Structure formats: C-alpha cells, structure tokens
Amino acid sequence: MPFAGLIFLTSGLYMGWSLGANDAANIFGTAVGTRMVSFRTAAIISAVFITIGAVISGAGAAKGLGALGAVNALPGSFVVSAAAATTVLWMTRAGLPVSTTQAIVGAIVGWNLFSGYPTDQEALTRIVGTWIYGPILGAAIAFALFFVVRFALNRLNIHLIRLDKYTRTALILAGVFGSYSLGANNMANVVGVFVPASPFVDLSVLGVTLTGTQQLFLIGGLATAVGVVTYSRRVMMTVGSALFKLSPVTAFVVIAATATVLFLFASEGLEAWLQGMGLPSFPLVPVSQSQAAVGAIIGVSLAKGGKNLNLTVLRNIVMGWIATPTSAAVLSYVALFFMQNVFMQQVYV
C-alpha cells in the first residue's frame, strides 16, 4: 500500500479513536463510574469485542452507508471522514449531543453534492428513519426489560451481596454484547467511507483469509482500542458519576437495550432469518449509539413513572438530527473544494 494511502486513512483512524474514547465509554460508563467493574476489565472487553464485532459483522451497516454514496477516491474518503470527525469535535466542545452516524451521513451527502453523484433518497430516508426509530426502540426495549428485571428480582429474593455479584457479571456480559454491537454497527462510520476506495488486498494468514474490507475494519477496531485505552477513562467517570444517575441494575437495563438496538441494525444473520420467515427486517445501517442510550434512559424513566423525564434531552436529540448532518455536509463540501483545487487531489472518480 502506498504511503499516501496510509496518510489518507488517518482521518478514519481519528474517527476510530473518537468512537473508542466516547461511544465505548457509554457502554461501561456507569459500571466503571460506580466501581462495579474495573477500568482495566472494561477497557480490555471494549477493545477486544469492538474489534471482533467490526471484523465479523461490520460490513452490513457499511453497505447501508455505502448505498447513500460510494466515496470512490481515497482523498475524497479522507476529506469526508475528516469533515465528520471535525464536526464531532466541534459539537462535543460546544456541549451539544453528537452522533458520529449523523456526522458521517452529512459528510457523505456533502461529497454527493460536490461530486454531482445523486443522493439515494431511499437510502437517506432509511438512515434518517433509524435516527427516530433508534431512540424509540431503545426506550421500548428498556421499558420492557425494566419490568422483566424488576419482576425477576421481586420473585427471586436475592440477597443484596449476592445480587451485587450477579449484577457485576450481568454488566460485563452486557458490556461484551454492547461492545460487539458497537463494533458491528458503528465501525461503518469509522471506515465505511474508505470501503469503495480501499487500498487493501485480500490477505491469507495461517489459512484464514481476511478480505480488504475486513482488514480495514480491523484497523478501525485497533484505532478504537487505542481510543478506549487512552481517553475513555475520563469519559466513563463523567458518564458514571455526573450525567446519568443510574443504579448498577438499571445501568444493565440501559446497556442491554442500547446494545440490542445496535445489534438489530447490524446483524446480517438476523436480517436473513427475518426475511426467511417472511417478516419485515431491520435495515442494516449505522444508528446513533448515544441516542439509543438516551432513548433507553427515557424508557427506564417512563417505567419508573416518568417523574425524572428531562424534556430538554428530547429537544437536544431533535436538534442533533438537524445541526450535526448539516454542519458536516457544509464542512465536507468546503473541504472537498479545497482538497481538489488547492491540494490538487482527485476527490471523486
């Protein structure tokens, strides 16, 4: 692979780092913040299972994102990814809720506008639709799971000390599932735009063949792992102790519900099974993990009687649907112009 190819991948690596630092932290935030799970355990599980999820099941959501617009030149992919990453950084600094999914979608639309390729309206509707279904589904699953867990706890009469042990195990298992689903669903945001212009060729090691795309997802996974190890601790502490005051048991409900939403929108196996049964399947597109999590928290809050429901959170979600993709699209368009006309790089074919 030429050196330039590696340079162009750096923006994707930054997105991967950001995914590890922020989104992975959402999974184990409460568990680590409340000291139910050590940071070391959380970091190892996140890094390993995000990478596994990305390599095994990341392609499905990447295809869904690819349908929106296949960025077909590596410098173009670099700019699209960098524009999305910069938007994420800005929005985070401004204290606004941000989703890497919405940023990358906006940046791809910016590329479509610049290159003159049409934006697949159907794909766009499908993806934007999940921004609405994602939080609603998260809320519905968390709402139902809350009652299941409460019913079980009331019936089983588990001693507090023993419950503590079971909760730790449950948090770790939910964390494994959450990390796998995050890798499977959201790695498309990190490396998805590089897929059509992937500089990798198939590689066989010890009889195992890794396709060029899988290698791309592996690199994305490793960048995420670096994000987890280097930066997520601070975010976990914030999530666990400041933002959402969840008990370890309700944290488990939120994590499991969020992971389920991400899994539903990432599993090719589930899609095939549902279609085989003649049932409607979930579109395989990246969904916003943080918004699914907020949806799940709202679900728990409603299950508790809706007393602590914060309507500003809902307003911010809706604002995010508009502000993030618009900023990313504008930024992507302007940056592509500079890349093409100032740095003389071909940003589309």
Added chain:
Amino acid sequence: MKKTDETRGLFTSKAKTLQLDMDRLFSLVDQCALLLEEAVKKYLQDKRDGFEEKTAEIDKMEHEADNLRRDIKHRLYAEMLIPDSRGDVLGLLETLDNVLDTTKHVTMSFSIERPDIYPFLKEDFLELTENCVKAVLELTLAVRAFFRELYRVTEHLDKVHFWEHEADVIEERLKRKAFTSDEIELFSKRVHMRYFAERISMVADEAEAVAERLAVYAIKRNM
C-alpha cells in the same frame, strides 16, 4: 463468631461468608433484645443472680456484634463489594449498633444503680420493656427484608413505628404514676423511676431512628 465459623466451609464464597456474618449480626441484635426482656423480668422478680447472668450475656453479645460489624465494614471496602449501596449498608450497621449499645446501657444501669422498683410500677416497667423488644424484633425483620425482600421492608417498618408509639404511651403513663402516687415519698425516687422509664424507652427510640434511615435506604435501593 462460633455459629459463623461452623457454617463457613472451604469452598464458601466471600459473598456467602459476608451474608452469613450479616445474618449473625442481626441475630445478635434479636438475642440482645430478648435477653433485655428476660433481664428486666428477673430484676423485677428480685432474682438478682439471674439478672446479672443475663446482663453479662448482653455485654458479651454486644462485644461480639462490635467485632462483627467492624469486620463486615472492613470487608465491604477491602473486597470492593456493593459499591453503590455500601455507604447505606454501613450507615445501617452503625445505627443498629446504637440499639445494642442502648440495650447494654439499660441493663448496666440496673446493675449499677439498683433502683427500687415500686410494686405498683412493676407491671408498667415490664410492659414498656416488652414493647421496646417488639420494636427491635420488628426492626431486624425490616433489616433482613432490606437485603432480600425489599418490598416487605415497609410493612415491618410500620410495625416498628407502632411499637415505638406504644412504648411512648406506657412511658408517659409510668412517669405520671411515679410523680402523682403517694407511695413514693422521696422526690429523688420519683426522678429515679422516670430515669429508668426513659432509659428503657430509648431502646425503642433507637430502633425507630434506624427505621427512619432504613425507609430512605429502601427507596434508594428500589429499582
């Protein structure tokens, strides 16, 4: 800690051992309360040897409970258990210790001061002690429920409040009798009767103080 050691096996988990030790601590509170009733009964029957025996037993149990509580506290932190409700559990154990301390103090005061209980007040003293003991027994049921059956905590706490109120009523009645009766000639004796009525009643007051805290902890623990 004899009972705990018997139940501890080679393969008993840390969680199980801690659970057993907590159960042992609650059982010590129960036993101390029952011994208080026995001790007061013996004292009122002028069976001084029996009374001193019960007092010594309470003293020993209170000491054992102190050690057990310190050990549980240490293990909760050292083994990083229940980080979320650790503070509440420790608060609960500390205030539960106040019940034991007060119980011990009552029998110790009887043993040291040897008050002359007037026959017309004996029945009231006994009834007061019985109600205080009932409040403590109901409290330990509530505490046990806090760890296992959260939804039952409230029903036990309601009973703690009931018995504490009953104890207050008897305490007041006893004090009125002591200060209005012609049978007691010296003012100091009347004050002494009042002092002991208040001392015994404090056992129920302490039980109610724990109950107040427990009610808050139970709300916090509720999913």
